[in-house]
Amino acid sequence: MADLRINAEWMAAASGDPEIAATAALLSMSIDDISLTRNQDVWAKTVRENVFVSAYPLAVWFASSWWRLNHEPLPTQQPGHDWRMSHEVGAANHGFVWPRVVFIPDGESVHVWAGPSGTAEQSVQYLQGLDSPRTVSLCGFQQSIHRFIQSVLSRLDAREIGETNLAQLWSILQEDLGDPQTSRRRKLEAELGFDPEECPEDTLEAALRWETEVGNAALSELAPAVSSSGHSPDLTTLGQLATADGIVGAPPIGSDYIDHLDHGAPWERAVHDARSLRRKIGNVSDPLPSARVHQLLGLSSAAVANWSPPASRSPVAVAIPTDGRHLKFVPRKRNAVGQRFELARFLGEYLRPSGAENRWLASTDLGTFRQKYQRAFAAELLCPLHALLSFLDDDFSSYAVEEAAAEFGVSEQVVWNLLLNNGLIHHHWPQHLPYQMAA
Numbered sequence: 001m002a003d004l005r006i007n008a009e010w011m012a013a014a015s016g017d018p019e020i021a022a023t024a025a026l027l028s029m030s031i032d033d034i035s036l037t038r039n040q041d042v043w044a045k046t047v048r049e050n051v052f053v054s055a056y057p058l059a060v061w062f063a064s065s066w067w068r069l070n071h072e073p074l075p076t077q078q079p080g081h082d083w084r085m086s087h088e089v090g091a092a093n094h095g096f097v098w099p100r101v102v103f104i105p106d107g108e109s110v111h112v113w114a115g116p117s118g119t120a121e122q123s124v125q126y127l128q129g130l131d132s133p134r135t136v137s138l139c140g141f142q143q144s145i146h147r148f149i150q151s152v153l154s155r156l157d158a159r160e161i162g163e164t165n166l167a168q169l170w171s172i173l174q175e176d177l178g179d180p181q182t183s184r185r186r187k188l189e190a191e192l193g194f195d196p197e198e199c200p201e202d203t204l205e206a207a208l209r210w211e212t213e214v215g216n217a218a219l220s221e222l223a224p225a226v227s228s229s230g231h232s233p234d235l236t237t238l239g240q241l242a243t244a245d246g247i248v249g250a251p252p253i254g255s256d257y258i259d260h261l262d263h264g265a266p267w268e269r270a271v272h273d274a275r276s277l278r279r280k281i282g283n284v285s286d287p288l289p290s291a292r293v294h295q296l297l298g299l300s301s302a303a304v305a306n307w308s309p310p311a312s313r314s315p316v317a318v319a320i321p322t323d324g325r326h327l328k329f330v331p332r333k334r335n336a337v338g339q340r341f342e343l344a345r346f347l348g349e350y351l352r353p354s355g356a357e358n359r360w361l362a363s364t365d366l367g368t369f370r371q372k373y374q375r376a377f378a379a380e381l382l383c384p385l386h387a388l389l390s391f392l393d394d395d396f397s398s399y400a401v402e403e404a405a406a407e408f409g410v411s412e413q414v415v416w417n418l419l420l421n422n423g424l425i426h427h428h429w430p431q432h433l434p435y436q437m438a439a
Contacts, residue, residue: 001109001135001136001137001140002031002032002112002134002135002136003031003032003136003140003144004029004030004031004112004136004140004141004144005028005029005030005031005144006027006028006029006058006144006145006147006148007027007028007050007148008023008025008026008027008028008055008148008151008152008155009025009026009027009028009050010023010024010025010155011024011025011026011052012024013054016054018159018161019056019156019161019164019166020054020056020057020094021054022056022155022156022159022161023054023055023056023059023152023155023156024052024053024054024055025052025053025054025055026048026050026051026052027050027051027052027053027055027058028049028050028051029089029099029101030049031112031114031130031134031136032134034128034130034134035049035128036099036101036114036126036128036129036130037049037050037051037099037126038126038127038128039051039099039118039124039125039126039127040118040124040125040127041123041124042122042123042124042125043123047127051097051099051124053096053097053098054094054096055148055151055152055155056094056152056156056164056166057092057093057094057096058089058092058098058148059148059149059152059153059166060092060165060166060169061089061091061092062145062148062149063149063166063169063170063173064169064195065085065086065087065091066145066173067186067187067189067190067195067196068083068086068087068190068193068195069086069087069103069105069110069141069145070105070110070138070141070142070187070190071105071107071187071190071191071220072086072087072105072190072191072193072224073104073105073106073107073224073228073366073367073368074104074366074367074434074435075193075224075228075229075366076225076228076229076315076364076365076366077228077229077230078435078436079435082193083193086195087102087103087104088100088101088102089101089102089103097118097122097123097124097126099114099117099126100114100115100116100117100126100129100433100437101113101114102114102433102434103141104133104367104434105138106367106368106369106372107138107220107221107368107369107370108137108138108369109135109136109137109138109141109369110135110136110137110138110141111133111134111135111136112130112133112134112135112136113130113133113433113434114128114129114130114433115129115130115433116128116129133434135265149166149170152166153166153167153170176196184216185204185208187220188204188207188208188211188219188223189204191219191220191223191224191227192204192207192223192224192227192233193224193227193228193233199233200233202234203233203234203235206234206235207219207223207234207235210235210238213242213360214238214359214360215358215359215360217354217359217370218318218359218360218361218362220368221316221362221364221366221368221370221371222235222238222316222318222360222362222364223235224366224368225315225316225362225364225365225366226238226315226316228366229315237314237315237316238318240310240312240314241314241316241318241320241330242320244310244330245307245330246307246320246328246329246330247299247300247303247304247307247328247329247330247331248299248303248322248326248327248328248329249294249297249298249299249300249326249327249329250298250325250326250327251296251297251298251327251347251350252295252296252298253296253351254351255350255351255352255353255354257277257280257351258273258276258277258280258351259272259273259276260272260273260276260352260353261273262353266369266370266372266373266376267372267373267376267421269373270348270372270373270374270375270376270377270380271376271377271380271385273348273351273352273377274348274376274377274378274380274381274384275380275384277296277351277381278381278384281296284384285384285386285387285390286387287382287407287408287409288381288382288408288409290304290336290340290409293340293343293344293347293381293382294343296347297327297329297343297346297347297350298326298327299329299343304339304343307331309330309331309332309333309334313332314330314332315332315364315365316332316362316363316364317329317330317331317332317333317342317346317362317363317364318330318360318361318362318363319346319349319350319360319361320360321358321359321360324358327350327361329343329346331343332363337409337410337411338411340382340409340410341378341382341410341411341414342363342378344377344378344381344382345363345374345375345377345378346361346363346374347377347378347381348373348374348377348378348381349361349362349363349370349373349374352370352373375417376421378414379410379414379417379418382408382409382410382414383404383408383410383414383415383418385418385422387408388404388408388415388418389424391403391404391407391408392404396419396424396425398412401415401416401419
């Protein structure tokens with residue numbers, strides 16, 4: 001995990017509102033040893049690792065965006081203005097030029113993206129970004145922000161400026177964090193895409209009711225996936241899935257069937273677990289028939305073949321407990337290859353250790369830790385990397401990838417992703433950022 005550092009070297013300022021002038025500083029932000037504030041001062045013609053700004057607007061932005069920064073994942077579509085205002089450092093604004101940095105949580109950590117920025121009209125040109133996102137633990141991210149805000153508040157106190165918007169925001173946040181019920185509501189509001197107390201009460205109450213049936217963990221996957229897809233944030237989609245026809249199965253195995261890796265990145269845990277399962281079933285590298293996947297989930301292959309998804313497209317797929325042993329699977333993929341991969345994802349999610357009883361299983365397109373785990377588990381289970389590389393024999397052409405996809409019963413995109421994620425081919429991130437941004 002990377003280490004996020006935000007430091008302020010206090011400076012004197014002769015103008016501006018009291019809290020702005022009092023917190024004038026040379027600000028530095030870095031990930032490990034990589035400076036995200038390395039810049040060229042166009043007027044002074046100097047290059048520095050820190051930038052002269054007021055720390056106050058940034059502290060206010062962190063405090064006001066806290067819940068969404070920690071709990072709102074990247075939507076599956078191009079993020080809108082509201083999402084970007086809560087995740088891009090530039091939203092701190094107040095007339096200062098901020099580095100192009102984006103914070104994206106995945107449920108267990110926060111991914112930091114950064115790219116160089118600056119236009120001809122700006123006095124500050126940021127020179128350095130990240131060639132790939134860095135991952136900061138959720139706890140580490142929170143501690144870094146906490147330390148920074150406390151340093152700004154201490155500076156204001158030292159300058160005898162105590163009654164500020166920042167102090168009020170921080171006090172309210174600490175109260176909310178100290179109350180488990182309020183904290184859960186704030187987290188759920190963020191997952192639905194709302195700032196604190198801005199979620200319609202009926203929407204929030206509906207989500208809280210669903211939480212008792214779906215489970216906390218599953219709702220944290222389903223709520224942002226449904227709301228960010230353009231579907232109603234009151235989660236009526238879940239009601240439709242609950243009453244939809246599905247494929248009922250009783251998996252004959254449980255989480256204790258395989259050895260699990262309980263640390264590391266989601267893909268590391270997933271690859272370990274998928275290989276453990278393959279060893280257990282006595283098939284280390286050969287293509288895995290769909291009938292075997294069905295068997296591991298307790299499903300009838302005939303029932304899978306005869307099932308059709310609902311006419312309306314759903315942003316999520318679920319598996320719903322019907323009693324102590326059975327699950328009703330409601331996939332969303334319509335083609336055989338996609339549905340096979342989706343069922344393999346459900347298998348990985350089902351085998352994950354969990355203290356929750358009768359929990360829903362949720363499969364979405366989001367980039368949360370659980371969804372990354374599912375995708376990596378399914379890819380390794382259906383298309384083991386070492387077997388894939390042996391089949392390709394150093395030929396990464398589109399024709400070879402097409403043949404490999406047919407051999408292992410996965411999409412070509414799964415093969416490309418395996419090659420990409422294992423460093424065998426390279427992806428050039430647009431502007432070093434997770435989505436398209438203006439210059």
